[in-house]
Amino acid sequence: MKRLPTGLLPSIALEDSGPIYQQLADWFRRAIAEGRLRPGQRVPSTRALAGELGVSRLPVLSAYELLHAEGYLESFTGAGTCVAAAIPHEAPTRRLPRASTASATPAPRPVAARVAAMASPPQTWLKSQGAFRVGVPALDHFPHAVWSRLLSRHARHVGSEALIYGDTSGHAPLREAIVEYLATVRAVHADTDQLMITSGAQHGLQICAHALLDPGDRAWVEEPGYPGAHQALAAVGAVPVLVPVDADGMDVAAGVRRAPTARLAYVTPSHQFPLGATMSAARRIELLQWAARAGSWIVEDDYDSEYRYGGRPITALQGLDTDARVIYVGTFSKVLFPALRLGYLVVPKDLLPAFRAARDALDTCSPMLPQRALHDFIREGHFARHIRRMRMLYAARRAALQAAIRQHLPDTLHVVGAEAGMQLTARLAPGVDDIALSRRATQAGVSVRPLSPCYRGETRCSGVILGYGNVDEDAIDEGVRRLRGCL
Amino acid sequence: MKRLPTGLLPSIALEDSGPIYQQLADWFRRAIAEGRLRPGQRVPSTRALAGELGVSRLPVLSAYELLHAEGYLESFTGAGTCVAAAIPHEAPTRRLPRASTASATPAPRPVAARVAAMASPPQTWLKSQGAFRVGVPALDHFPHAVWSRLLSRHARHVGSEALIYGDTSGHAPLREAIVEYLATVRAVHADTDQLMITSGAQHGLQICAHALLDPGDRAWVEEPGYPGAHQALAAVGAVPVLVPVDADGMDVAAGVRRAPTARLAYVTPSHQFPLGATMSAARRIELLQWAARAGSWIVEDDYDSEYRYGGRPITALQGLDTDARVIYVGTFSKVLFPALRLGYLVVPKDLLPAFRAARDALDTCSPMLPQRALHDFIREGHFARHIRRMRMLYAARRAALQAAIRQHLPDTLHVVGAEAGMQLTARLAPGVDDIALSRRATQAGVSVRPLSPCYRGETRCSGVILGYGNVDEDAIDEGVRRLRGCL
Numbered sequence: 022m023k024r025l026p027t028g029l030l031p032s033i034a035l036e037d038s039g040p041i042y043q044q045l046a047d048w049f050r051r052a053i054a055e056g057r058l059r060p061g062q063r064v065p066s067t068r069a070l071a072g073e074l075g076v077s078r079l080p081v082l083s084a085y086e087l088l089h090a091e092g093y094l095e096s097f098t099g100a101g102t103c104v105a106a107a108i109p110h111e112a113p114t115r116r117l118p119r120a121s122t123a124s125a126t127p128a129p130r131p132v133a134a135r136v137a138a139m140a141s142p143p144q145t146w147l148k149s150q151g152a153f154r155v156g157v158p159a160l161d162h163f164p165h166a167v168w169s170r171l172l173s174r175h176a177r178h179v180g181s182e183a184l185i186y187g188d189t190s191g192h193a194p195l196r197e198a199i200v201e202y203l204a205t206v207r208a209v210h211a212d213t214d215q216l217m218i219t220s221g222a223q224h225g226l227q228i229c230a231h232a233l234l235d236p237g238d239r240a241w242v243e244e245p246g247y248p249g250a251h252q253a254l255a256a257v258g259a260v261p262v263l264v265p266v267d268a269d270g271m272d273v274a275a276g277v278r279r280a281p282t283a284r285l286a287y288v289t290p291s292h293q294f295p296l297g298a299t300m301s302a303a304r305r306i307e308l309l310q311w312a313a314r315a316g317s318w319i320v321e322d323d324y325d326s327e328y329r330y331g332g333r334p335i336t337a338l339q340g341l342d343t344d345a346r347v348i349y350v351g352t353f354s355k356v357l358f359p360a361l362r363l364g365y366l367v368v369p370k371d372l373l374p375a376f377r378a379a380r381d382a383l384d385t386c387s388p389m390l391p392q393r394a395l396h397d398f399i400r401e402g403h404f405a406r407h408i409r410r411m412r413m414l415y416a417a418r419r420a421a422l423q424a425a426i427r428q429h430l431p432d433t434l435h436v437v438g439a440e441a442g443m444q445l446t447a448r449l450a451p452g453v454d455d456i457a458l459s460r461r462a463t464q465a466g467v468s469v470r471p472l473s474p475c476y477r478g479e480t481r482c483s484g485v486i487l488g489y490g491n492v493d494e495d496a497i498d499e500g501v502r503r504l505r506g507c508l
Numbered sequence: 509m510k511r512l513p514t515g516l517l518p519s520i521a522l523e524d525s526g527p528i529y530q531q532l533a534d535w536f537r538r539a540i541a542e543g544r545l546r547p548g549q550r551v552p553s554t555r556a557l558a559g560e561l562g563v564s565r566l567p568v569l570s571a572y573e574l575l576h577a578e579g580y581l582e583s584f585t586g587a588g589t590c591v592a593a594a595i596p597h598e599a600p601t602r603r604l605p606r607a608s609t610a611s612a613t614p615a616p617r618p619v620a621a622r623v624a625a626m627a628s629p630p631q632t633w634l635k636s637q638g639a640f641r642v643g644v645p646a647l648d649h650f651p652h653a654v655w656s657r658l659l660s661r662h663a664r665h666v667g668s669e670a671l672i673y674g675d676t677s678g679h680a681p682l683r684e685a686i687v688e689y690l691a692t693v694r695a696v697h698a699d700t701d702q703l704m705i706t707s708g709a710q711h712g713l714q715i716c717a718h719a720l721l722d723p724g725d726r727a728w729v730e731e732p733g734y735p736g737a738h739q740a741l742a743a744v745g746a747v748p749v750l751v752p753v754d755a756d757g758m759d760v761a762a763g764v765r766r767a768p769t770a771r772l773a774y775v776t777p778s779h780q781f782p783l784g785a786t787m788s789a790a791r792r793i794e795l796l797q798w799a800a801r802a803g804s805w806i807v808e809d810d811y812d813s814e815y816r817y818g819g820r821p822i823t824a825l826q827g828l829d830t831d832a833r834v835i836y837v838g839t840f841s842k843v844l845f846p847a848l849r850l851g852y853l854v855v856p857k858d859l860l861p862a863f864r865a866a867r868d869a870l871d872t873c874s875p876m877l878p879q880r881a882l883h884d885f886i887r888e889g890h891f892a893r894h895i896r897r898m899r900m901l902y903a904a905r906r907a908a909l910q911a912a913i914r915q916h917l918p919d920t921l922h923v924v925g926a927e928a929g930m931q932l933t934a935r936l937a938p939g940v941d942d943i944a945l946s947r948r949a950t951q952a953g954v955s956v957r958p959l960s961p962c963y964r965g966e967t968r969c970s971g972v973i974l975g976y977g978n979v980d981e982d983a984i985d986e987g988v989r990r991l992r993g994c995l
Binding site for chain 1: 526530533534537538540541542578579580592594595596598615616617618619620621622623624626627628637641643644647648650652653655656659660663664666668669670671672673674692695707708710711714718719720721722723736739740742743744745771788789790792793794796797800801802803822823827828829830831841845846847848849858859861862864865866868869870871872873874875876877878978
């Protein structure tokens with residue numbers, strides 16, 4: 022192999038930061054990887070390089086030693102030190118960064134085709150933290166001192182079973198506590214082994230999608246509906262079938278007409294997102310009957326049913342289900358706080374192996390410490406107490422928001438579905454651009470989530486989704502007045 | 509609609525637990541959903557039902573009121589109370605649980621076809637917590653008091669930005685601290701915005717798979733290799749291409765022969781899992797050149813490179829990559845503890861939108877509190893100090909394990925790749941059933957991970973993977989002697 026003269030060594034620029042031997046080794050590795058130094062090419066002696074760079078010989082010796090050990094350099098008696106002959110060589114133009122003027126056509130940089138469908142719609146409303154940020158509970162009313170104490174208790178006294186990879190389904194005592202809570206409050210029928218702790222509702226939807234759906238499978242989704250459900254379907258390459266909703270919730274007959282053999286139906290029966298309807302008893306039974314007949318699954322997303330202020334009382338679809346077709350999705354993001362990232366699934370028994378496999382493949386298990394703290398939080402009564410307090414607080418805030426809308430925007434905002442949760446939806450007159458409104462509102466310091474991105478089909482209604490969970494009553498009135506200024 | 513006589517009402521069995529009105533409402537809902545009570549069917553008067561059940565009339569009134577409000581019952585003057593006519597009716601046999609003697613063919617209960625491939629191989633070795641459980645660090649040497657203090661600090665003093673949904677990429681100050689650490693220790697070149705916090709390495713692999721691979725896409729995996737990589741590929745329906753490894757790591761030329769246009773290559777260049785080889789400089793450059801030529805991606809899983817005891821020193825493949833083809837996967841499971849569920853990805857800049865979309869679709873973001881605590885843990889020097897201490901501890905445990913093997917099983921276990929990490933792999937004579945050995949070892953209180961399930965092709969070598977991270981020196985000798993008893 023031709024030994025190139027060392028004079029061709031490209032110039033090395035040393036920086037002030039970082040050890041010199043590391044900078045040198047780094048420079049040589051990259052020059053070799055980029056093909057700027059070729060296999061067999063002789064490199065300067067340590068003495069010559071040190072002289073050229075004006076540094077002591079010691080770092081150069083260290084760098085060469087490292088590069089020898091790593092296999093980038095080799096030495097031959099009489100030939101000095103060379104780039105290892107085993108290094109494969111390609112013309113350096115291909116190795117240059119793409120931003121350079123290299124003439125060769127750059128190789129493609131493909132990402133998954135379904136990435137666009139996985140992305141959430143533009144979220145301008147997230148740029149403001151103020152009124153009426155959606156999905157945020159009353160953070161300053163959370164009992165932080167209690168929570169901190171429970172965390173410390175478990176962080177200090179740790180057995181090894183709390184530190185290693187946990188059960189894929191989660192901390193068993195916590196699962197038991199949640200099952201009891203669901204049985205009492207939501208009439209959900211389940212054994213502890215059917216409950217799987219997740220890292221939030223979106224994560225729960227993904228476990229469902231991965232366990233149940235293959236690419237190309239069709240799934241009913243509410244139209245308008247929760248964008249996260251579309252994102253979950255897109256992640257597994259499933260195809261959403263848009264099923265309209267009305268005042269009784271998802272129009273099951275329309276779903277049957279559009280896709281009678283869909284593999285799955287995603288519904289929010291307690292409090293339809295975003296229009297707020299409660300699914301009627303007749304529709305619930307119709308949906309269960311379809312699933313049992315078609316051999317399909319129902320994913321019941323019960324994202325905020327802890328807070329209910331009137332209208333039809335409801336129990337979970339899961340409790341009505343006698344053919345074990347319903348997977349129930351819950352979250353603690355609304356009752357505790359979103360950054361906790363804890364939720365749960367209630368899974369039919371025969372689906373447990375599939376759900377455990379999907380969960381294990383996705384991310385193994387959820388962190389243990391918050392599960393242990395949450396267990397105590399529930400068992401020591403803080404959970405029930407917090408829900409009771411928040412229900413009163415949110416009822417007052419909801420009333421304040423409705424009053425402010427009546428006062429300041431009576432003919433502009435038409436409130437629908439305000440019976441539950443921590444948000445209400447209001448329709449705007451057709452033709453009002455709710456995305457532009459949301460953008461203007463953000464500039465005015467108001468967070469207004471537009472309704473139209475919740476539609477995926479041709480017909481899109483204009484409206485706003487207003488969260489009142491983390492907004493005190495004074496700020497509610499001020500927020501509605503600011504919103505009026507944006508209209 | 510025919511009004512059925514109320515005498516046909518099936519018997520109601522009240523239980524001692526739970527309010528009577530809830531039990532009654534629950535019974536009626538299910539009886540209606542199952543078709544045992546038909547639309548239009550008259551139900552007993554509250555007085556008659558209370559008398560029949562021997563309870564006060566009050567809970568019966570409450571139950572009926574609830575069922576009216578929910579839409580299950582309706583009343584007509586002169587006709588009494590009936591099951592709502594709007595409820596859809598199907599023959600009750602279809603509604604019975606599948607386990608019953610119903611003659612109708614039960615509807616199918618399909619799960620995703622790829623669930624089998626998503627499942628991990630049987631993990632008998634997880635049933636013992638003792639020596640030589642793989643993947644567990646020295647839990648009793650972790651500074652729990654420090655960690656607990658840092659958690660408490662952030663749990664008590666919380667601003668709202670620490671409680672709401674966080675940045676999809678994670679807590680910015682933590683990302684900055686990790687980028688600095690990686691630059692110094694692993695020669696990884698990245699800006700802070702290229703670093704994404706994950707919920708562990710498996711989760712990181714899944715984000716890669718979802719952002720980069722479509723169903724049917726082919727991906728190189730090491731053979732033998734890390735089962736989690738196969739699980740991640742299966743989750744997105746990608747097809748693994750088995751590429752053999754030798755003492756220099758993945759045989760890139762073999763990969764090029766088998767699948768020259770594979771979309772991705774998954775490698776563990778620092779410490780091949782499970783055989784322990786370090787990928788040579790020549791192979792590294794060959795792999796980078798292939799990826800740049802073929803327009804493919806490289807996922808570099810650097811799962812335990814913090815601990816290295818000799819042999820070739822190495823820097824990350826990512827730092828050599830001049831065409832931005834490498835996604836670097838790291839985890840804190842080995843340095844801190846697995847139940848923490850925190851890791852990270854270093855992502856080429858142009859891939860960030862795809863990775864953010866995949867992450868948002870999968871589970872939104874990681875919990876905030878541990879990220880804040882980990883930031884302080886790194887910045888206050890605990891992280892570097894813990895790594896230094898553990899490196900010395902593990903080096904001693906590794907030496908003890910090698911000595912015990914030399915003493916007790918010199919001709920049976922042939923150690924390979926013990927230069928890094930917290931585990932070593934030893935080959936067994938061909939024909940030894942390592943899965944059966946693992947099962948026997950578990951019964952003897954020893955956790956021994958079999959090697960053969962790491963192979964997915966025809967040829968499978970027999971061996972054991974022995975973790976020494978959480979095993980003190982006395983237990984190491986005892987464990988090897990017990991393992992000898994199982995052979």
